[in-house]
Each structure stands twice: as structure tokens, then as C-alpha cells.
Amino acid sequence: MTKSRITSLEVAKRAGVSQSAVSRTFTPGASASKKTVEKVRKAAAELGYRPNVLARAMVSGKSRIIGLVVAYLENQFYPEALEKLSNELQKRSYHVLIFMAEQTAGHIDTVVEEILDYQVDGIIAASVALSSDLSERCRAAGVPMVLFNRSQDDPNMSAVTSDNYAGGRKVAEFLLAAGHRKIGYIAGWHGASTQRDREAGFTAALAEAGVALHSRAEGDFKMEKAADATRKMFAHDAPAAVFVANDHMAFSVLDTLRFELGLRVPEDVSVVGYDxxxxxxxxxYNLTTMRQPTNRMVANTIEILLDQIDKNTGDTRHIAIDGPLIVRGSAQIPKGWTI
Structure with a gap:
């Protein structure tokens, strides 16, 4: 026989307090004395009571749930970033639901519609492409959304990224300062703003120095494709340096250069990543790479989202945070630079 669910009224009777005191005890941010909280939690533990979060959300209009949608987790950047996002939200008494979505706008729209069914207070979308009307649908539902490590040309959608354009420029300036002129680029997925902006900054700095991009191949942010792109790029007239659009691909590039093509890094070819x-x-790997300022990106993302939730405003912000170039041993080091 299934045991009936314990109610807050039963807890109140056991603890000798009002039913509203039980509600306040289990409501984040609500006021209740330490003595009351101790009595209520003791009674709840004895009875096996668990507060019904969804029922409370129907009454208060706030679920204290944040939907977190991500397209893939193979790239080490995202598990680390999602862990930090989740931990910071939990410190603020929010619960996190993580949804996986394929890297297509149509599928992600479907996933976001599903997230909305959970009555979430807000959504953080990481590494995903969105359709042009998705922000409007979220606004109509009264649910703010912030893009993390992505941006798009939508003035109504808040976004937090590293300064990918400036990062691309820094990589180009570093390679040029080391004396490289035959420079290649292995691109990420063409639909990602991160890819677009990193390449734009990189090629702009090369052009300003009077250097044309020597070779280009697409790795699509996937290790297998990055390995294939490396084979093609180094089959004829190989570059002396390669900028890879993220570290996930750069590891594959390094392995292919060293163990398949028999090239020395950095003696024969310099490799720089991003993340x-x-x-x-x-x-x-000892990879020279652009660092994404993850902690500051997470802090700004949460600040924007919770501000929109608390103030119920449609104010949007677009933030690009500069990060440092981390110099290690995978690329020749210009004179005057130190590791």
C-alpha cells in the first residue's frame, strides 16, 4: 500500500507552529526565527516531509528553477562552466535543470519550449544557436534568457562572452611577433558567434600587418574533423603556425602533428588554442592559448539573469570580457616574452 504524502499541516501540528511558519521555513529568503526553523525541520525529518516545490511555485508564481540548455559537453570548457553556473545559482537558492540540445536552431527551440513547461524563472543558453523569434516567445512567457559564450544580433537578448574579437587579435599579434608569416587557421562551427568573432579579430590583425592568411580549414569544433583539417592543411605548403579556434580541437591538432605527421611542436610548427x-x-599539451575569463563570465551572466527576474524588466545587456593570452610551450615565443 502506498504511503500518503505528509502535508505541511501535519508538520505544523507536530512542531507546534502555524502552517504559514512551515511554509516560511522552506521558502528561500522568507523570515522565520532560528527556534521556529529548528522545530519545523525536526518535525519534518521525523515525519519524512518534503516541501512540494512545484506546488509552492504555482502559489508564489516563482519556481526558483533556472533552465540551463547546452548543445554539447565534449569540450572541457562547458562542464567546468556549467558546474560554476550551477554552484553560484544554488548559493542563491535556485535549482538548476540541465537540458541537452542538438546544435540546430529548430531542435533548440523545441527544447526551450519544453523548459518553459517547467515554469522556470529564467533560462541560460550555452553554446547554442537560436531562431530569431525565440527571444520574443520567452518574453511573452515572462521568462528572461541570457546567452552564455554566444551572442547574436538581437537587441532583446542579453549575452555574455569573452571578447573573442580582441582574443583573435592577440593571437595574431603574438604569432607575428614570433616572426611567423605563413599562418593557418582551423575554424570552428560556422554558426557560432565565438568562431566568427575569433576569426574576424585574427584575420584583421594579420591584414593590418600586411600578412594574408596562408591557409584555412574547418574543424567544426570536433576533434575528428580537426584532425582531418590538420592532415589537409599540412599535405602541401604547410604553414609555420596555426591558430585553432578552441582548445578541444587544438589537442587533436597537436596529436595529429606530432604522432601522425611526425612534426615537432613548436620547432616545426607553432600551435595556439582558445579557452x-x-x-x-x-x-x-602545454598549450599556448587565450584564456576565457570563466568566473567573470559566470558572475555577469547570473547578475543579468537574476536582475531581470527580480525587477521583471526587459532590460538587456551585452558584455564581452577581455581575457589574457596564456603563453606555454606549444608556440615559438617572441623575444621579450616570458612563460
Whole structure:
């Protein structure tokens, strides 16, 4: 026989307090004395009571749930970023629901519609492409959304990224300062703003120095495709340096250069990545890379989202945070630079 669910009224009777005191005890931010909280939680534990979060949301209009949608987790940058986003939201008494979505606008729209069914207070979309009318649908539902590590040409959609354009420029300036002129680029997925902006900054700085991009191949942010792009790029008239659009691909590029093509890094070819994920610092890779300021990106994302939730405003913000170039041993180092 199934045991009936314990109610807040039963907890109130056991604790000798009002039913509203039980509600306040389990409502984040609500006022209740320490003595009351102790009595209520003791009674709840004895009875096996668990507050019904969804029922409370129907009454208060706030679920304290944030939907977090992400397209893929192979790239080490995203598990680390999602962990930080989740931890910071939990510190603020928010619960996180993570949804996986394929890297297509149509499928992500479907996932976001599903997220809205959970009565979430807000949505953070990481590494995803969105259709042009999705922000309007979220606004109509009264649910703010912030893009994390992506941006798009929508004035009504808040977004937080690293300064990808400036990062691309820094990589170009570093490689040029090391004396490289035959420079290649292995691109990420063409639909990502991060890819677009990194390449734009990179090629702009090369052009200003009077250097044309020597070779280009697409890795699509996937390790297998990055390996294939490396084989094609180095089959004829190989570059002396390569900028890879993220570390996830750069690891594959390094492995292909060293163990398949028999090239020395950095003696024969310099390699620079983007993100500075934990494995970039491992001795096996020792990757020179642009660091994404993840902590500041997370802090700004949460600040924007919770501000929109608390103030119920449609104010949007677009933030691009500059990060440093982390110089290690995978690229020749210009004179005057130190590791």
C-alpha cells in the first residue's frame, strides 16, 4: 500500500507552529526565527516531509528553477562552466535543470519550449544557436534568457562572452611577433558567434600587418574533423603556425602533428588554442592559448539573469570580457616574452 504524502499541516501540528511558519521555513529568503526553523525541520525529518516545490511555485508564481540548455559537453570548457553556473545559482537558492540540445536552431527551440513547461524563472543558453523569434516567445512567457559564450544580433537578448574579437587579435599579434608569416587557421562551427568573432579579430590583425592568411580549414569544433583539417592543411605548403579556434580541437591538432605527421611542436610548427581548459596546462599539451575569463563570465551572466527576474524588466545587456593570452610551450615565443 502506498504511503500518503505528509502535508505541511501535519508538520505544523507536530512542531507546534502555524502552517504559514512551515511554509516560511522552506521558502528561500522568507523570515522565520532560528527556534521556529529548528522545530519545523525536526518535525519534518521525523515525519519524512518534503516541501512540494512545484506546488509552492504555482502559489508564489516563482519556481526558483533556472533552465540551463547546452548543445554539447565534449569540450572541457562547458562542464567546468556549467558546474560554476550551477554552484553560484544554488548559493542563491535556485535549482538548476540541465537540458541537452542538438546544435540546430529548430531542435533548440523545441527544447526551450519544453523548459518553459517547467515554469522556470529564467533560462541560460550555452553554446547554442537560436531562431530569431525565440527571444520574443520567452518574453511573452515572462521568462528572461541570457546567452552564455554566444551572442547574436538581437537587441532583446542579453549575452555574455569573452571578447573573442580582441582574443583573435592577440593571437595574431603574438604569432607575428614570433616572426611567423605563413599562418593557418582551423575554424570552428560556422554558426557560432565565438568562431566568427575569433576569426574576424585574427584575420584583421594579420591584414593590418600586411600578412594574408596562408591557409584555412574547418574543424567544426570536433576533434575528428580537426584532425582531418590538420592532415589537409599540412599535405602541401604547410604553414609555420596555426591558430585553432578552441582548445578541444587544438589537442587533436597537436596529436595529429606530432604522432601522425611526425612534426615537432613548436620547432616545426607553432600551435595556439582558445579557452584555456584544464588540459591545456597538462605537460602532454602545454598549450599556448587565450584564456576565457570563466568566473567573470559566470558572475555577469547570473547578475543579468537574476536582475531581470527580480525587477521583471526587459532590460538587456551585452558584455564581452577581455581575457589574457596564456603563453606555454606549444608556440615559438617572441623575444621579450616570458612563460
Amino acid at each position: 584555456d581548459v584544464p588540459a591545456a596546462g597538462w605537460p602532454a
